[in-house]
Amino acid sequence: MTRTVYVNGDYLPEDQAKVSIFDRGFLMADGVYEVTSVLGGKLVDFDGHAVRLERSLSELDMAAPVTKAELLEIHRELVRLNGIDEGMIYLQITRGAPADRDFAFPDPAEVPSTIVLFTQNKPGLADSPAARTGIKVISIEDIRWGRRDIKTVQLLYPSMGKMMAKKAGVDDAWLVEDGFVTEGTSNNAYIVKGNKIITRALSTDILHGITRAAVLRFAREAQMEVEERNFTIEEAKEADEAFITSASTFVMPVVEIDGAQLGDGTPGRVAPRLREIYLEESRKAAV
C-alpha cells in the first residue's frame, strides 16, 4: 500500500508530494517538528504535542498554518487513510519557500509556511523486545545549540551521536554538558536510586518531553519520589536503574552506561512498572 501523506492542504501518495528546493527547512533547517505516537489507532497526548508545537513556532516567530482543531483532523485522517494501529505521525512546519536564499526571514504575509505530515507504521511498537532487555548507552559531549527547548529540525548532531553509539556497539548516547547529563540524542534521561527518580530540571538545555511530563505525573501519583536535578555520568553508573522516555520509545530501561552494567544488567523494578502505567494510561486517554 502506498503511503498517503499531507502537504500544504493536500492528501497525496508519498511519491507525488513535493516541497520546493528553496524551502528554508531544506536550506537552513528553519523548521520545527513533532512526533505523536499512535496506539490502538488513536493519538497519544495529542494536546501536549499541539501545545509544544505552538510554543516552538512562537519562539521562532513562525506562523501556524493550521489551527489545533485542523491539526487534529489531519492527524486522524492520516491514521485512517493509512490504516495505522501502532506507529507514529511525523509533523514538520518550516518558514516556507521564498523566491531565493537569504538569511533574513521572509515576510510571512508573502511566504506561507510549509506543513508536511506523514505516518510511520510500527506494528508491535508497544510490545518492543528492547523494553524487555533494556538498552545500552554511551556518553558523549553535548555540543548542540542553546535553545534545545525548541523542537527544531536541526538534528545533525543527534544523528552523529546515534552513529557514535552504533559504532561503539550500543543503542544510544547520553549527552553531557559541564559534567552533567542533559538528555539522550532523542529522549529524556533518568536514573533511579531506591524509590527516587532523578532527572534534569526543565530549562533551555533540554527538550521539554511530552512523555517526560506524563511519566513524572504518573510516578508521583504512584507515590514515587521525583527529584528534578542535574546528575553526572558517574552517579548514573552507580544508580540502581536508568531509563529514557520519548513519544516513540515510551519508557525504555537503560541497563548499561559507558560499559558499566547497572544492577544485574537487566531492567529493574521501577522502569518496567512506569512503562506499564504509561502505556495503560496513554491508551485510555488517547484520542
Ligand code: PMP
Ligand atoms: N529530548 C530530545 C532531544 C528529543 O529529540 C526528544 C524526542 N523528540 C525527547 C527529548 C522526548 O520528547 P517527547 O517525549 O516529547 O517525545
